[in-house]
Amino acid sequence: KRVFLFFEGVGSYGDVWVNQQYVGGHAGGRTCFGLDITRSLVQDRENIILVRARHPEKIADLPWICGGCYGTPNSEGSQPLGIFRPVHIVVTGDVRVKPFGVGITTAGLTGGCPDVHIECELQNHGKESMAGRLRQELLDPAGYVIRTEESGFQVEGGGECCMVQEIRRVEDARLWYPDAPVLYRIRTTVLVQGEILDQVENSFGFREIVWENFDTGSLERIDQGKLAEEPCEGNQYFVTYTRGSSSSPVAIVPGGVKVTLPEFTGDRAVISIETTLVNQDVCGHKVQLESFVQTYNRTKSIANLVEKVVLQPGEVRTVTQVCDPVQFPDLWSREDPYLHNVMSTVRGIDEAVKEYCQTSTSFAIHGKKGIVNKGNAWVVDEQAQSMTKRRFLVNGKHYFLNGTCEYEHELGHDHAFSEEMIRTRIHMLQAAGFNALREAHCPHNLRYLELCEQQGILYWAQMGAHIYFDTEAFQENFLRLTREWVKERRNSPAVILWSIQNESMLPVEFTRRVTALIRGLDATSPGQRKVVTCNGGAGSDWNVPQNWSGTYGGSVEEYAREAVKMRLIGEYGQYRVQGKHEEGHMEQRQNAGGDVSEELFAYCLETKVREAEKVREHMYGHFQWLLVSHANPGRERFYCLDGMGSNQVGVVNSKGLFTSWGEPTDAYYMYRASYTSPEEAPVLYLVSHTWPD
Numbered sequence: 001k002r003v004f005l006f007f008e009g010v011g012s013y014g015d016v017w018v019n020q021q022y023v024g025g026h027a028g029g030r031t032c033f034g035l036d037i038t039r040s041l042v043q044d045r046e047n048i049i050l051v052r053a054r055h056p057e058k059i060a061d062l063p064w065i066c067g068g069c070y071g072t073p074n075s076e077g078s079q080p081l082g083i084f085r086p087v088h089i090v091v092t093g094d095v096r097v098k099p100f101g102v103g104i105t106t107a108g109l110t111g112g113c114p115d116v117h118i119e120c121e122l123q124n125h126g127k128e129s130m131a132g133r134l135r136q137e138l139l140d141p142a143g144y145v146i147r148t149e150e151s152g153f154q155v156e157g158g159g160e161c162c163m164v165q166e167i168r169r170v171e172d173a174r175l176w177y178p179d180a181p182v183l184y185r186i187r188t189t190v191l192v193q194g195e196i197l198d199q200v201e202n203s204f205g206f207r208e209i210v211w212e213n214f215d216t217g218s219l220e221r222i223d224q225g226k227l228a229e230e231p232c233e234g235n236q237y238f239v240t241y242t243r244g245s246s247s248s249p250v251a252i253v254p255g256g257v258k259v260t261l262p263e264f265t266g267d268r269a270v271i272s273i274e275t276t277l278v279n280q281d282v283c284g285h286k287v288q289l290e291s292f293v294q295t296y297n298r299t300k301s302i303a304n305l306v307e308k309v310v311l312q313p314g315e316v317r318t319v320t321q322v323c324d325p326v327q328f329p330d331l332w333s334r335e336d337p338y339l340h341n342v343m344s345t346v347r348g349i350d351e352a353v354k355e356y357c358q359t360s361t362s363f364a365i366h367g368k369k370g371i372v373n374k375g376n377a378w379v380v381d382e383q384a385q386s387m388t389k390r391r392f393l394v395n396g397k398h399y400f401l402n403g404t405c406e407y408e409h410e411l412g413h414d415h416a417f418s419e420e421m422i423r424t425r426i427h428m429l430q431a432a433g434f435n436a437l438r439e440a441h442c443p444h445n446l447r448y449l450e451l452c453e454q455q456g457i458l459y460w461a462q463m464g465a466h467i468y469f470d471t472e473a474f475q476e477n478f479l480r481l482t483r484e485w486v487k488e489r490r491n492s493p494a495v496i497l498w499s500i501q502n503e504s505m506l507p508v509e510f511t512r513r514v515t516a517l518i519r520g521l522d523a524t525s526p527g528q529r530k531v532v533t534c535n536g537g538a539g540s541d542w543n544v545p546q547n548w549s550g551t552y553g554g555s556v557e558e559y560a561r562e563a564v565k566m567r568l569i570g571e572y573g574q575y576r577v578q579g580k581h582e583e584g585h586m587e588q589r590q591n592a593g594g595d596v597s598e599e600l601f602a603y604c605l606e607t608k609v610r611e612a613e614k615v616r617e618h619m620y621g622h623f624q625w626l627l628v629s630h631a632n633p634g635r636e637r638f639y640c641l642d643g644m645g646s647n648q649v650g651v652v653n654s655k656g657l658f659t660s661w662g663e664p665t666d667a668y669y670m671y672r673a674s675y676t677s678p679e680e681a682p683v684l685y686l687v688s689h690t691w692p693d
Contacts, residue, residue: 002092002125003041006034006099008446009085010053011415012062017050027477028062029055029080030443031484034090034099036125055081061473063464063481063501064442067634076441076465076502077407077653078631080415085445093197094126095155095190100487102188104204105523109395113169114206117523120163120188124155132192134163139185139201141174175395176205176493178435181456183493203453205493209528210393211620223379227337231258231373238375242343242553243358243591249281250311250346251357257344258371259363263325267470267507269365271303271323275344279311286310286350290593291321292343292552295330295536301503301552302326302340308349328468328507330538332364337377339364343553345591358591360553380565385618390567392496392620394458401458401621402675403436404429404657405571408444409630411649411660422447426455429627432657432668433675438570438623441465441502443485453494460623461489462534465502468510475510482514486521497532498525499544502570504537511539534570546571547622550590550604557587560611569622572608573655576601578665579644579690594641594654598688602667609674624671629656666690 005016011029015022018040026033041047059065066079101121108114118136131154138147147167155161174182183203190198231237236255246254256276263270273291287309293302305321330338345358364374391398406425408415417425422445429437436458439448443463452459463485468474482500489495498518500511515531525531530541537543545566550556551574563569575596582589586603605624612622629642632653642652642660652660657668666688673683 001038002036002094002096003038004034004090004092005037005049006032006088006090007083007085008032008087009080010051010083011055011080012059012064013054013056014083015052015054017052019048020050028064028481028484029084030064031481032099032446032488033484038125051083053082055079060469061471061477063467063474063478065467067632070467070634076632076635077409078414078633079442082416084414084416093190093192093195095122095124095130095132095192096198097121097188097190097200098123098160100484102186102200102202102491103487103521103523104186104202104491106204106206106208108169109173109175109206109208112173113171114173116167116170116186116204118149118165118167118186118188120165121160122153122155122163122190123160124157127157129154129156130192132190132197134165135189135191136165136167137187137189138167138170139187141182141184143185145187146170170206173206176207176453177394177397178399178456178458181205181454181493183453202491203450204491205453207395207493209496210396211530212391212393213388214390214530220378220380222337222377224377226375226379227334227377229375231371235375237361237371237373238363239359239361239373241358242360243345244356246357247280248346248357250277250279250285250287250348252276252344252346252359253278253316257342257359257361257373259342259361259373260370261365261372262322264365264367266331266367267328269326269329271326271340271365273305273321273323273342273344274318275321276316276318277309277311277346278316279313282313284310284312285348287356288347288349289319289321290343290345290347292345293323294341294343294552295339326365327470328505329365330536332366332374336538337364337374339374339376341553343591347593358553382561382565385564386615387618389617390620391617398617399435399458400616401436401568401623402434403438403458403460403621403623404432404434404627405438405440405623405625406444406448406627407440407630407653408442408448409660410628411631411662414631417445417447419447423451425627426451426457428658429457430455431676431681432627432671434624434671436460436496436621436623438462439499440626443488446488449489449492449494453492457494458496459489459492459494460497460499461485461495462499463501466505467501468505468507470507478510479514479517482517483521486518490522495529497530497544498522499532499534500540501537502534504533504535504543506533506537506539508539511537515540544568544570546625547608548572550574550607553591555587555590556604556607556611559608560615563612563619563622564615566619568620571625572605572622573625574601574604575641576654576656576665576667577641577644578659578663579692581688581691598666598690601665602670605667606670606674609671624657626653626656628658628662629654629660631660 015025021040024035098121291305303323438460669685
């Protein structure tokens, strides 16, 4: 017999000793690993197992690091320390199925009698070559064996082999749909001379997904005239007013934001912003200039620069702000004119300034000297775009992806989730009417995926976020952990996307390597499951954008038009301070920073829900950020007020429909009222439960 310890999660580095003998370790806490401990065990007495878990400061060889070490945008959230997921003892013979070594795909669904293709990795832990039989049994949803396929194998001592088997033409197969999630299972048995050495089961479903009109690229073109246009006074250096105007009491002068690159090496850029302010009032004012640097579609955050300025009556002053170096920025070229953006906001610190001024300035990162302000050269045929259907289809049936993002963090438990806690989160998601979950931003406990495939919730799997270290160790670990992450999830019919990184910092060539690796592990990619980044990055099948209109610029009233252009929106949302209330027209109070009332929070989300429903035939869907607020060390405190008061729970990403302590917001009931069936759970919500009197 062989005895293995199987760990589902030890963060971030795990090393294991049995009876004072070192048996192995694993780097990376978010994927599973197993160790053969047979030789270190002793019979008839107690065996001592010692596990050392480490999470040192400034980890630089893993994709999962703590925002408290590096801050944002380089990382986001916290990371687990210790044994935070279940541990198992597994007993097999010398020849066993490698962990997650069974890959299952289906074909021929339209014919009514689909085929099941099975690839199985075997490993011989003994010294001698062994021959035997590998049996694959197809179990129907009730657990009965309906088909069997068996083949002989031979694997050398200490070696491995991969067996390929097929079960052809499964009659009367029931398909997996989100509203009818029928699951089958494959039971894999390793036999040598009639003895069972190992047996594992894997669930799967008969389903095919289609991203309708995904490759319709003719709707966008580059306008050569706009591509060649240089910044000047005539086009006001591509600076446009999004709030207030040049006549505001304290204003940004026309064309008054100029961007330069004092340092640029191709894979590293320093961004400098000069903003010219004017006080046109008869009295002096103390104001705050915020320069929020982001990608063009108000998506990926690069920097938030803040400067306080005192302006005397009639004074004109130019303020210079410089970002920390940006590693591996998305570069502008004539073939791919990728732009970045600065949202420049003047806020009054004193009471005398009752309105503020805000501008939007697009710019390019390239090797050119001088001002790099640049206009958008892309022209979209919006009429054709609005007529093109883009639906997400499961076995030919349309499902609008009404999703949310789940961070797998709970106040007081951190990332250590029990099965009951996971079931509760899934119930909270379903109660709000969501039909899809985005794994944000690191691989979750596998029970999330098990429940999703059982209950018909579509699953966007995600590997990581925000980080890249230009070292061989980082790249090797990233590729190894990606392989583990995909193999753990590839058989599930719920998985629809493989996301390499949120707001990716990965270089293009490395992203291409990761994409090729995923395609080699998943035969349904890229035909069905796309390999993506979200909100930044190139080199995969798709960089799925985010839409933060109403938060970082723009208006939520434009969401329908923007959503059609974006096709799928990986995140939309708003900041929120639980218990903060205000009255009045919320449309006029958009882009208010992090100190946001529940009314503005609900208004922005409700408007985007309404606008998306108008165009649900012309976009695949969208994912609300975030189901439950989570710990966010390294983030600016101003943007992380989860509730009224002094923010005593610490820095929190406060965009959740639930607070970090589990209290539902007004907006949560808005989703329930919008998406749950009146027959199943009628909702009547009269007034906020946090209004003080």
